[in-house]
Amino acid sequence: MYEEIFELINKGEINKAQEQIEKISDDDPKKYNLKGLIHFNKKELEKAKEQFEEGLKINPIDSDILFNYGYLLKEMNQEMESWRYLMRIHDKDWATYDLLGDIEFKDRSKLASLRFYLKAAELTNNPQMKKKFLEIRNKIKKDTKIAFLCLPVLDNFLKDIVETFSLGYDVKLVVSTDANEITQAIKWADIVWLEWANDLAIFATNKVPEIANKKVICRLHSYEVFTDMPEKINWGNIDQLIFVANSMKIIFHKLHPNLDLQSCKEEIVYNGVDLDKFKFSIHKPGYNLAVLAHINYKKNPAEWIQIISKLKEIDKQYKLHIGGDFQDPRYKVYFEHIKKEMKMEDNFILHGWINEVEKFLEDKNYIISTSIHEGHPYNILESMARGIKPVILNYSGSKEQWPNELIYNTIDEAVEKVTEETYDSESYRRFIEDNYTLEQQIYEIEEIISYPKKDLSINYLKKNVNDLKISYVMPVYNGEKFIEKSLSSILKQKIEPYEIIVIDDASTDNSYKILSKYQKRFQNIKLFRNNINLGGLQTTKELLKKANGDFVKVVHQDDGLYESYAVEISRINDVYKYSFIVNDFTYITDENIVSNYLKKIWNNFELDPNKLNKEDLLKFLVIKGNYVGTDSNVLFTKENLMKIDYLNDKDEFLSQKGLYGYDYYIYLKLVNISKPKFVFKDLSFRYEHSNNVTSKHIGSFRRIIGLHKILLNYEHLLNEKERKIAYFNYFGRAIYSVKICKNPEEKTKMISYILKNCSKYLSKEQENELIKLL
Incomplete structure (x- = not known):
């Protein structure tokens, strides 16, 4: 039936198509997809938008609607909104990746766009797509050599970054403790990236003389700040220090106040999620909670038992699924003991280390973070990208990083956040899309890499x-x-x-x-x-x-x-x-x-x-x-x-x-x-001061006219709802000017102008407020 309707639309037999569409059930999202396509073909873009949005309310991950809606938004010059919805498609074809690449290339990171163009080229035999990828890559590729250096086991946070930069730069990834291998990589590179401010950074900045002639970037994550390792690093050989969170920067300077970082530029680049790996779907309140962590004292694991115990008292269906390895075996002994003591074998489940995190999260309703300290944790980032509600202990810096309504202080508050009705998968995903994507992280890192070396003339x-x-x-x-x-x-x-x-x-x-x-x-x-x-x-x-x-x-x-x-x-x-x-x-x-x-x-x-x-x-x-x-x-x-x-x-x-x-x-x-x-x-x-041009105009008739004329010039860009908001904001600025105006004659002119030119958008209360000021 759907194919027949598509064929009618393609033939231009719109009336027949509409007759068939009306036979489709109102709870079928494809009905609204087809209606949207008809409006799109008629160039009725706002109406098409409304229909696609209705369909997404029923099924937010319908691939056809997501593609058509994304394409429409791009046509309406809302390109980053288009990017948002195209990224939510689960099984993207080459055309979707090509479109994502175009948006990324134009609006944010040319380097990150290569990831999409490459995937598009790999998914099709279309020679034009392969040619496009190669041409764009050759156009933006730089001769700069970057050596990414990291100690073994600590390179998890680096893999996506290295993979992306290898598309546009000459890159070496060295994950090693071998002093000669590290030294040779530094000699080879134009730019040296030191992952973690740890022993490797100490060795590289003190024992390899050639590093003084290189541009050097060091990224500090978390644990290093609580050691004496930063004191042993030769910061004079580092051009830029990247923190993964502002809270880490604050703690760093508190604990290491005497370090001389005068020659080192400090940056903050938050972690980013590859939204292509962590697919969005609608999750709802339920009984499956998850923890993803290296199990150690920092993660505050004893609190997991307390939370699931209280939830079990409310409903025995609650289960806490622990994904992680034991860095401290004491916790393994404790968990095996306490599960039996509290009869929670069915409610407290140890899965061991999880390699396929995305799959593990598929049936989970909540991610629990009880950590007393974090840099910028991926377990929360990735879960929110999936649409899962996080429940987060109020660690230092948490309120800067996450929506505050997701943060708790006590175990009772944590239980309340699990059992309350408030749950909004779309908002969790949107928060990550707006703040912590891999593409944004790549964009910010490339800007840092492009800075000239500190000691250049x-x-x-x-x-x-x-x-x-x-x-x-x-x-x-x-x-x-x-x-x-x-x-x-x-x-x-x-x-x-x-x-x-x-x-x-x-x-x-x-x-x-x-x-x-x-x-x-x-x-x-x-x-x-x-x-x-x-x-x-x-x-x-x-x-x-x-x-x-x-x-x-x-x-x-x-x-x-x-x-x-x-x-x-x-x-x-x-x-x-x-x-x-x-x-x-x-x-x-x-x-x-x-x-x-x-x-x-x-x-x-x-x-x-x-x-x-x-x-x-x-x-x-x-x-x-x-x-x-x-x-x-x-x-x-x-x-x-x-x-x-x-x-x-x-x-x-x-x-x-x-x-x-x-x-x-x-x-x-x-x-x-x-x-x-x-x-x-x-x-x-x-x-x-009182003689500033702006200060002189604040309570003047010219301000009232100027702001209104600007609004008149651009209100055609807004829909009716947006215009009302714009005029409401204009009224707020205008009424302030009226109130502080000391010239009665000018004040009367101001009020008359507003009433005459803006009456369509004024509420009765606003009109009365103005009239009272006459």
Whole structure:
């Protein structure tokens, strides 16, 4: 029957197909798949989306619906959402892998995309697919030689990484204790990866002189931090130290406070799951609990007995399945004894070491983690990827890594989390997809590997990015209080500024005299002056027209850069491909100093903007508002600014003098071209004071109009539900401006404007609130 309907659809006999579809039961997911296909053929994409989603509610792992839904999302430019659903297909064909490769290549990691293209090539005799894989591999493959070094038995966490990097680099994996074998690998390599900060790292950094000339990366997992091994490592020979969790970094510095890591860059890269191995399926509350662990004191095994004992009192059907080897034989003796004593032979089951973890988890309802300490545990990652609910003891760092509703403090709380009705397989899988995939891990590691070696000269750093040409531009108006600090911060950059262009916008204080003094001292400062005050927007436009660099950095008179700014920009992999670069900044007021300002905001949303594709980021910024910052913490690519006609007055919004939000508007236009890059490091600082342009506009009519006009320009991207949310958020910002406005006449204009232009989306309560403020 289904094949007949497919044939009717392919022939274009839609009416006949629809008649046949209506005969299918409403609880059959294929009914909605067929309906979706009809809407898709009619180019009714939103309706097709609704039908596919209905089908997935009935069967979330229906391969046909997942493929069609994924393909549809890609057509709707929601590529990472497409990736999510295509990855959930259990038995993927070569076409699915090819599609996944295309998405990965475009939106995240070109290296990780090769994994998908290779699988596609292996699953088909299609010569074009094999040719595509080889061409892409040859295009991105680098001559760099990487030696991954690890002691025996400790290479489990390294296998997927080595397999992937071998597709794009010349790779050797050495799992050995043989000093000569390790030494030869170091001599051969351009980059040395030391897996674990343990005895091997001690030997390599102290006994192999050649390592001083190599780029060296060391990854610290967990147990090493509680030993004296970090004290014996020669950190001067290590360029980058990778922690698998922020909590590990904190503990490391607490326990080893006297280590000199000045020459070693610290990174955090969380573990990632190969979602192709750990297939998603719907799990539900049940009676099968699982533990996967090396059985030792750290895992707190005695608590397993207590938990299953309490559950058995509730229902004898509960069983705890233990997968793992005994690293401490005392626990084996204890378990064999206590099972008999408590009559739990049928409830406490020891399986030994599990090789096929994915299969072992198939019929399990819960994964139990009672560890008193963890780095970033794979047993939880892999179980959640399968759709299994984890119950996690509150170890140090757990609340940073996992949804807090899955964490417990006491045995009674653990039992409650098992017996409660709350269970959501899809959300567990989604959490891993959004945060801890192998592809994201590969992407972050490759960025780290691409950083230049620490002791290379600054000239080499510049050469690596084709002589990084940043034009620093500064609009100044009555800025005598701050401009010396601001200029000094640019001049102190470790990579010498390509040029510094300043326009004094007819200042009436000593700004121009101060600027003239600096121009005489430094040849790379170009100084201009407006005869009349043109305002910030027009002056900035003039500056950008004069800029000759590949990148343009606006540094306002009350902003500054940390010395490492340009060096950090130079380390961004493929820096030229981004429409703009956003850095985090320190926000300085008279009352306090707030660092990591943007990171804290994005953490509140539980989102990483770097993980969003450009379409999703664009919609997010339209709905939520400007969470990029100001143009003072953004590095623009000059080429992209030219593409959006920023430098002329063709754009109606940008031609309106003094209208609030022009930087926000520019970001949206640039995001529409290509993805930006967010660097969550404080590379600049900003003084907030009453004369800031932003501060002046907060309670102004121009702010109300500016934000609304931006929304009008982009609301076509949103569906009706999203528009309502966007206008709700706009109203929140607008009502705040109204409340702090001190000019009665301006306040009336603001309220009238909102009522006139936004009434369609205002609730009765919001209208009443505005009217009361009149």
